[in-house]
Amino acid sequence: MTVKDIAALIEEFAPLGYQESYDNAGLIVGYPTSKVNRILLCVDVTPEVLDEALAKEVNLIIAHHPLIFSGIKRLTGANYTEQTIIKAIKHNIAIYSAHTNLDSVWNGVSMVMAKKVELQHTQILSPIPDNLVKLAVFVPKDHAEQLRLAMFDAGAGKIGDYDQCSYNTTGIGTFRAGENTNPFVGNKDEMHLEEEIKVEVAVPKPILSKVVSSILKVHPYEEVAYDIFPLLNTNPRAGLGAVGQLPKPQDEAEFLKKIKMVFNASCIRHTKLLGKPIERVALCGGSGASLIKNAINAKADIFITADVKYHNFFDAENKIVIADIGHFESEQLTIDIFYELLTKKLPNFAILKTKVNTNPINYI
Ligand SMILES: [Zn+2]
Structure with missing residues (x-):
């Protein structure tokens, strides 16, 4: 298998054309024709992940977040991105990323979060227009x-x-x-x-x-x-976020405790509880504050996402509970998406999940 072959398997599930205009998903470092023997999966590529790849003789790292996001004019090892790129090239390790394309496809990041919370009748929260x-x-x-x-x-x-x-x-x-x-x-x-x-x-x-x-x-x-x-039809199978029903209504505080456990979150920042059970749940992996209105329009009782700013919390307006579970916490399931996808297609291939916790945020 080559880097290109593995990329084709991922892109069959999450075509690069689904990525947002600001994104940089796809092959970031390495030759498409390089041979791959072992794959390491992670959310973020850090120098520690690269050391792990070296120790485990991995030659392709697949990450959710692109290592290179904006233009780089020189590579002098001035920051962690440059150090990681230089080290990867030196050791012939390719780096590939499936980012917003993985967010927008059916059974992508938010849909998998919905499964973890046991939602039923799940739909895309914000279908892509003109798709x-x-x-x-x-x-x-x-x-x-x-x-x-x-x-x-x-x-x-x-x-x-x-x-x-x-x-x-x-x-x-x-x-x-x-x-x-x-x-x-x-x-x-x-x-x-x-x-x-x-x-x-x-x-x-x-x-x-x-x-x-x-x-x-x-x-x-x-x-x-x-x-x-x-076509003017909306494609209900592509877009950001997800919304669905819980099998049974749940108490708000109990539900928050449950998602804290499910997503292994150290802390959840949330708006005022509304004193009514949670039945309909909207969620969006990563920075999903722009979908608060969609969640309210979808009649969700709670919106689970990350990177919610102080002023965004005011947008709940007693209509919904907004819960910020953390960016890494909401997107760690991307490793499982890659793992399931690739082990199904390549049952005899060495596909490893990183042991490094790349979440840059700590809580005391
Ligand atoms: Zn993210």
Whole structure:
């Protein structure tokens, strides 16, 4: 396996196109073609994690947070980021990150948090707008099946919990092949009529180019006719945060104690308890204060997130309990996401979880 092969497995689950514009997910350090023997998983890459990688003869570190976030003009070891980069390059250790793309996909960070809290009927709290396009491809009848399968394989045609969704209509396509062509059917300089199928599928924009490439690989025509239409539908399977129901209403204070334990949090900062049981729960891994309004609109009784600023707490307005459990605490499950994903695909591969606690925040 190479770094590129492992990256492809992660990106099949969390395509890089889902990352936010400010993000820097993907391969951060190392050659895509380097061979990988052992993988180390972590939330943050620190010099201690790199020492652990060296001791355990790891050659690929997969982290949630990108080691490099903004431009670096020189590498002199002036800070922990530069020291880590230099050491990684010296020892031929590649560093890869799946960050906001891992937050925004179905079964990403917040959905996994929701499972830990045992939420049911979980939905995305803030679905990404303008995420979907409709792709219509015209293909000779005998090649429609192969084309559909290629598109489904590339991730097209998913609606809710259904996959392989498409709509197919039969019609007659016409074309006349020009002088420099080599037509699959028909003759040069003659109009040809061909019985074709129009295959229509919904495709999330972040994987559109992958789906189009899959079409071009299997379509028999030299010039493939396809249309891409923007859709106004919201994709309920992509976006930030999650919201769901508890199996039974729970007392507020008891529920806070429970999440403190579940997320191994030393401290939870929260707004005033409202004196009513918790039934509907919204959560967002990492800095989720921008979703407080979404949580209120989703009628959640509590919003669990991190990095909530003093003034953000006022936005609860006695409508919701806001609970800040800590950034690392809310995102430590990313290690489990990587682990489950990779061990399923590579059952005989050495995949290790870091033993280093990289949380930079301590409490007394
Ligand atoms: Zn984070």
